[in-house]
Amino acid sequence: MKDIIDTIGLIADGMRIETTTRFRVTNPGTGGVAGHAPDGGQEELDRAVAAARGAFPAWAATSDEERARLCMAVADQIESHAEELARLITAEQGKPLGGIGSRWEVGGAVAWARYTAGLSLPMQVLQDTPEGRVEMYRKPLGVVGSITPWNFPVLIAVWHILPALRSGNTVVSKPSPLTPLASLRLIELMNEVLPAGVVNSVSAADGSFNMGAAMSAHEGIAKIVFTGSCGTGQKVMRSSAETMKRLTLEMGGNDAGIVLPDADPKAIAEGLFWGAFINNGQTCAAMKRLYVHDDIHDAVCEALVAYARTIKVGEGTQDDSVLGPVQNRAQFEKLSRLVAQAKETGQVLLGGEPGEGLFYPPTIIAGLTADDPLVYEEQFGPALPIIRYRDVDDALRQANALDVGLGGSIWSSDKEAAKALAGRMECGSVWINSHGMIQPNAPFGGVKKSGFGVEFGEEGLKEYTDIQVIFA
Ligand code: NAD
Numbered sequence: 001m002k003d004i005i006d007t008i009g010l011i012a013d014g015m016r017i018e019t020t021t022r023f024r025v026t027n028p029g030t031g032g033v034a035g036h037a038p039d040g041g042q043e044e045l046d047r048a049v050a051a052a053r054g055a056f057p058a059w060a061a062t063s064d065e066e067r068a069r070l071c072m073a074v075a076d077q078i079e080s081h082a083e084e085l086a087r088l089i090t091a092e093q094g095k096p097l098g099g100i101g102s103r104w105e106v107g108g109a110v111a112w113a114r115y116t117a118g119l120s121l122p123m124q125v126l127q128d129t130p131e132g133r134v135e136m137y138r139k140p141l142g143v144v145g146s147i148t149p150w151n152f153p154v155l156i157a158v159w160h161i162l163p164a165l166r167s168g169n170t171v172v173s174k175p176s177p178l179t180p181l182a183s184l185r186l187i188e189l190m191n192e193v194l195p196a197g198v199v200n201s202v203s204a205a206d207g208s209f210n211m212g213a214a215m216s217a218h219e220g221i222a223k224i225v226f227t228g229s230c231g232t233g234q235k236v237m238r239s240s241a242e243t244m245k246r247l248t249l250e251m252g253g254n255d256a257g258i259v260l261p262d263a264d265p266k267a268i269a270e271g272l273f274w275g276a277f278i279n280n281g282q283t284c285a286a287m288k289r290l291y292v293h294d295d296i297h298d299a300v301c302e303a304l305v306a307y308a309r310t311i312k313v314g315e316g317t318q319d320d321s322v323l324g325p326v327q328n329r330a331q332f333e334k335l336s337r338l339v340a341q342a343k344e345t346g347q348v349l350l351g352g353e354p355g356e357g358l359f360y361p362p363t364i365i366a367g368l369t370a371d372d373p374l375v376y377e378e379q380f381g382p383a384l385p386i387i388r389y390r391d392v393d394d395a396l397r398q399a400n401a402l403d404v405g406l407g408g409s410i411w412s413s414d415k416e417a418a419k420a421l422a423g424r425m426e427c428g429s430v431w432i433n434s435h436g437m438i439q440p441n442a443p444f445g446g447v448k449k450s451g452f453g454v455e456f457g458e459e460g461l462k463e464y465t466d467i468q469v470i471f472a
Contacts, residue, residue, distance in 0.1 A: 005034070005035030005036075005088070005091070005181055006022070006035055006036050008035070008037065008038075008181055008184045008185050008188065009038055009184070009188070010038045010040055010044055010048070010184065010200075010201050010202060010203065011187050011188060011191050011199070011200055011201050012044070012047040012048045012050075012051040012197075012200045012201075013047075013050075013051035013054065013055070013196050013197045013200070014051075014191055014195075014196025014197060015196070017038075017040075017044055017047060017048075018038075019038040019039050019040050019041075019044060020039075021039045022036035022037055022038055022039055023036060023037055023039045023177070023205035023208075024036055025037050025092050025177075025178070025179070025180060025181055026092075026178075026328075027091050027092065027094070028092075028093070028094035028324070028325045028326065028327050028328065028357075028358045029090075029094045029315040029316050029317075029324055029325050029357075029358075030315060030357075031357050031358075034091040034092040034181060035088075035091065035092070035181050037177070037180040037181055037184065037203050037205075038184070038203055039203070039204055039205045039208060039209075040202050040203055040204050040209070040211065041204060041208075041209040041211075042209065042214060044202050045172070045202050045211060045214050045215065045218065046220075047200075048172045048200035048201065048202050049143060049172055049200075049218055049220040049221060050220070051196070051197040051200050052143040052170040052171060052172050052197060052198075052199075052200050052220075053142070053143055053170070053220050054197050055170045055195060055196065055197025055198050056140075056142055056143060056169070056170045058195070059140075059165075059168060059169075059170055059195065059197075059198050060139075060140045060168040060169075062168070064120055064122075067165065067166060067168065068117050068118065068120065068166070070165075070193065070194055070195075071113065071116065071117035071162055071165055071166050072113075072114065072117040072118075073193040073194075074113055074117070074162065074165075074190050074193060074194065075110050075113035075114040075117055076193075077189050077190065077192060077193050078106065078109055078110050078113060078154075078158070078186070078189065079110045081185075081189055082103065082106045082107070082110070083103075084185070085102075085106045085109075085154055085182050085185060085186065085189075086101075086102040086103045086105070086106045087102070087317075088181050088182035088185055089102035089105060089106070089153060089154060089179075089182045090102045090316035090317060090324075091181070091316075092153070092178070092179045092180075092181050092182065093150065093151070093153060093179050093182075093316075093324075093327055094280075094316055094324040094325040094326075094327055094358070095279060095280070095316055095323075095324045096314075096316045096317075096318075096321040096322060096323070096324050097316055097317060098319065098321075099321075099322050100274070100278055100279070101316065101321075101324070102316070105152055105154055105155045106154055106155075108155050109154050109155045109157075109158040109186075111440060112155070112158050112159060112162065112440045112456075113158050113162050115440035115441065116162040116163050116166050116440065116461070117162065117166060119163075119166060119457070119458055119461050120166075121138040121167060121458070121461055121462065121465065123135055123136065123137050123138075124136045126469070132471060132472065133471075133472045134469060134470070134471055134472075135469070135470045135472065136467060136468070136469050137467070137468045137469075137470065138167065138462065138465035138466075138467060138468075139168070139465055139466050139467075139468050140167050140168030140169040140464065140465060141169055141222040141223050141246055141464060141465065141466060142169060142170075142221075142222035142223075143169065143170055143171070143172060143220055143221045143222055143223075144160070144164040144169045144170070144171050144172075144221070144222065144223045144224075144225060144464060145171075145172050145173075145174070145215040145216070145218070145221040145223070145224045145225070146160035146161055146164070146171055146172070146173045146174065146224075146225050147174050147212045147215060147216075147224060147225070147226045147227070147228065147236070148160065148173070148174070148175050148176060148183060148227055148228075149176050149227050149228045149229075150176040150178040150179040150327050150328065151279055151282045151283060151284070151327065151380075152279065152283075153175055153176065153179040153180075153182050153183045154182050154183060154186055156227050157173055157175065157183045157186055157187075158186075159227075159455050159456070160173070160225045160227070160455075161173060161190070161199060163455070163460055163461045163463070163464050164223075164225070164464050165194075165198065165199070166461060166464075167461055167464040167465050168465075169222075169223070169464055170197060170198050170199070170200075171198070171199045171200065172200050172201070172202060172215065172221065173187055173199065173200070173201050173202070174201070174202050174203060174211050174212060174215060175201075175203055176228075177203065177204065177205055177206040178206070178327060178328050179327070180203045183201075184201050184203060187199055187200070187201040188201075202215075212226075212232070212236070213235065213239055216235070216236045216239040216240045216245070217239045217240065217242065217243065218243070219243055221243070221245065222245060222246060223245055223246035223247065223248070223464065224236055224240055224245050224246075224247055224248075225247075225248040225250075225453075225455075225463075226247070226248070226249050226250065226251075227250040227251075227284070228250075228251065228252075229251060229252050230251045230252045230404065230449050230450070230451075232251075233249040233250075233251040233451055236249065237249065246463075246466075247452070247453065248445075248451075248452075248453030248454075248455065248463050249451035249452055249453060250284065250444075250445060250446065250450075250451050250453075250455060251284075251404075251406075251446060251449065251450050251451040252284065252378045252380070252404060252406070252450065253284055253285060253288070253378065253404050253405065253406025253407060253427070253446060253450045254288045254289060254376070254377070254378045254402050254404050254406075255285055255286065255287050255288050255289070255406055255407040255408055255409070255427065255435065255436075256287070256288075256289045256290075256291060256398070256399035256408050256409075256425075257272065257275060257276075257287040257289070257290045257291065257408070257409040257410075257411060257435055258291045258392070258395050258396065258399060258408075258409070258410050258411065258421070259272075259290065259291065259292040259293060259296065259300055259411040259412075260293060260392065260410065260411060260412035260414070260417070260418065260421075261293040261294075261295040261296055262412055262413045262414055262417075263296060263300070263411045263412050263413060264413060265296055265299040265300040265302070265303040265304075266303045268300070268303075268411050268433060269300075269303035269304050269306065269307040270307050271411075271433060271434050271435070272287070272290065272300070272304050272307075272411070272435075273304060273307045273308055273311070273362075274435075274436075275287040275409060275431075275434060275435025275436055276288070276290065276384040276435070277308070277311070277323065277362055277382055277384070278436060280323045280324060280325075280326060280360075280381065280382045281379065281380060281381045281382040281383065281384075282326070282327060282331070282380055282381060283436060284406055285406050285407035285429065285435075285436045285438065285444075286435070286436055287384070287407075287409060287435040287436065288378060288379060288380075288384070288385075289375050289384075289385055289387065289399070290384055290385070290386045290387065291386075291387045291388075291389050291395040291398065291399060292386055292387070292388060292389070293388075293389060293390070293392070293395075294388055294389065294390045297366075297386075297388045300386075301349055301364070301366055301386060304364060305349050305350045305364055308350050308362045308364060309350065311323060311362055313325075313355070313359055313360075313361055313362070314359075323362065323382065325357060325358035325359045325360070326358045326359070326360050326381055326382070327358070328358070329358065331380060331381060332354070332358050332360065332381070334379070334380070334381070335360060335379055335380075335381035335382070335383060336354050336360075337373075338373050338374045338377060338379050338383065339351075339352055339363055339365070339374065339383050341372065341373050341374065342365045342368055342372055342373070342374035342383070342385060343365065345367065345368065345369070345372060346365040346366060346367040346368045346372065346374075346385070347365065347366050347367045348363070348364075348365050349364040349365065349366055349386075350362060350363060350364040351363030351364065351382070351383070352365065360381060360382055360383075361382070362382045362383075362384075363382060363383040363384070364383075364384050364386065365383065365384070365385050365386065366385075366386040366388070367386075367388070368385040368386065368387055369387060370387070370398055370401065372385060375387060376402060378404070392421070396421065396424055396425070399425060399426075400424075400425065400426040402448075403448050403449045404446065404448055404449050404450045405425075405426045405427035405428065405446055405447040405448040405449075405450050406427055406428055406429070406446040406450040407427055407428065407429045407430070407431070407435065407436060408422070408425040408427040408429070408430045408431075409430060409431045409432065409433075409434065409435040410422050410425075410430065410431075410432050410433075411432075411433055412432070412433070415432060418432045418433070419432065426447060426448065427446070427447060427450075428444065428445045428446050428447055428450070428454070429442075429444060438456070439456070440456050440457065441456065441457045442456060442457060443455070443456055443457050443459040443460055444456050444460075
């Protein structure tokens with residue numbers, strides 16, 4: 001496996017591009033080497049963009065049916081290499097192979113790719129009267145630059161690339177330097193079934209050449225689809241202004257869950273846990289703050305902690321691991337700081353002490369308020385703050401008080417009452433009695449500083465097009 005990993009390369013115009021150096025990718029579960037990835041620079045980026053530009057006219061002119069067929073072939077290709085991709089993800093990202101881990105991530109990538117392949121944006125007749133006919137077309141933009149984070153490297157790449165391709169764009173894909181291997185392998189696999197130049201890849205080590213910044217400023221790229229932190233998304237917006245790029249920015253959040261007094265603590269405990277701790281909390285739309293009504297506060301804490309105690313944390317290739325390590329040192333240190341600060345005022349119900357290496361046990365801390373950094377900062381790790389409330393309007397006010405708004409959830413036995421409250425949450429998605437359960441047919445995106453634009457479904461596909469109206 002190691003030999004294969006170290007041959008994963010960059011692709012431009014269907015051909016492998018050699019870089020003079022490769023950089024080390026660390027396995028967060030073992031602290032060892034996961035592999036070495038190509039360390040590219042401006043030259044590799046220019047080649048990838050030129051290849052994508054060269055391939056664009058033919059791809060945009062390819063019939064809709066043929067593009068759908070080829071996108072479906074990409075889905076099949078991912079499926080037939082699922083185990084290889086899952087093992088790469090576990091090696092560099094750390095998540096377990098089983099459970100809601102890397103096999104699940106690749107399964108999601110296949111499902112999203114298939115669903116997206118089946119979408120289309122046909123011409124719409126806006127008017128057909130004796131006065132005239134008005135037709136609206138959705139036209140591809142050109143080259144789409146995809147910039148992805150380290151938490152779901154394959155799934156998020158598919159979220160970016162498939163709708164771009166399906167609507168007739170060509171792509172330059174850049175993975176996070178922390179998890180480049182599975183994503184670059186994904187691009188190699190796509191190139192086995194797609195015409196040359198339609199999907200190309202670049203990568204660079206952290207701290208050498210800032211590939212993401214160079215992509216955002218590149219004259220040859222028409223749109224950036226970015227998933228990552230708020231601060232980096234703002235940089236993308238700034239550096240893409242000069243070239244008037246279209247942008248989809250999927251950035252950080254700090255999702256609130258609100259448990260109403262009529263909820264059944266035991267019935268919701270498992271859902272609450274996975275809402276917060278999926279992918280070890282390293283999930284954009286994970287529940288990052290939990291507001292629980294005073295009447296059932298202690299019962300909810302007890303049931304949640306009882307469920308969380310059953311979760312085994314361990315290295316991703318071990319069969320019994322349910323959660324893996326934190327992916328990287330910076331994230332681990334941020335988490336450790338936030339938990340240490342929270343311990344000064346809150347009561348640790350579970351966990352609270354860093355483990356070996358990058359392992360951190362699921363941590364639940366009650367007795368916190370809006371002033372605690374673990375409540376108002378995005379922890380992006382396995383630590384959940386619990387805030388007790390007495391008045392539902394006050395809980396809602398606190399939930400809406402932050403300047404981000406990706407997801408939210410209401411937990412209640414009364415669906416209608418929960419729905420009424422859901423409509424008052426300031427975020428892009430609200431779940432009732434679950435959290436973070438995204439699906440390929442429902443648009444997903446943030447409000448406020450969590451970004452703009454949506455992914456998934458027909459609305460997501462439209463983001464990769466410009467409108468042209470023909471008055472005949
Ligand atoms: P990050 O912002 O550090 O990095 C994201 C990507 O941007 C990486 O590929 C990185 O190399 C690249 N990058 C770095 N500097 C850049 C620049 N100046 N210009 C352009 N690109 C640049 O984010 P991360 O730490 O990899 O991911 C964690 C964050 O991502 C969290 O805040 C999380 O909430 C967010 N996230 C959001 C979603 C969503 O859909 N909204 C999904 C997953 C993660």
